[in-house]
Amino acid sequence: MESAVHKILDHIDLQILDLLQTESQISNAELARRVNLSSPATHARVKRLEKEGFIKWQIAILNQEKLGFDLLCYVFINTHIHQMSQLDELETELQKLPEILECHCITGEYDYLLKVVIHDRNNLDQFIRKLNKLGISRILTNLSVREVKNSTILPIIQN
Incomplete structure (x- = not known):
């Protein structure tokens, strides 16, 4: 097909x-x-x-560890916000946080999933405090212990 x-x-x-x-x-x-x-x-x-938008951008992918970002975190967040205008404001504020590499609105138990790079535990604490100021009602942080696979390559040509 x-x-x-x-x-x-x-x-x-x-x-x-x-x-x-x-x-x-x-x-x-x-x-x-x-x-x-x-x-x-x-x-x-x-x-x-x-x-036509098939090529989004061409970039250099940097080595986060060599640049001192020792923690890669996946942060699940919930919010008690239900009005669209407030959700738009929250998403605008999330987009401004440079630690966030990716932010996804998701289904399931949490509202958003963030992929975050942080220098160390102290910076993680500061980052969580920033999130709390945005009206986040619940946060679950998972630290990546070891990277098994990291790819930006889409399987557009099947072998």
Whole structure:
């Protein structure tokens, strides 16, 4: 069965996306060689994929431990807020906290899941105090002991 994405993107588009997500530093010339297109045609496809939102951004992923962020935490939070305007304000404030790498509104026992990087236990205490000032009613913090897998690569080409 063909997915909706495969109706929008052809196999060359998918190859380009797959190569860019695994080798973001690849030159346009090398990318063109690998997908068997001319450099201008490949460049035009990449620009179209960016414009259409298939390529969100290209970034360098830094080593958090080398930069002194020794704790990776997953923080579940509940709020007693039920009005949309107040929830919007809360989410705006959460977006401003630089320690938060990801914030997800979730289903289940908690309202939000935060992925947070912290330097040490003292900074964790300070971070939790910041959350408490935002009207959070319940917090559950889990510390990552060991990273088993960390990937940003989407399985767009199946082997």
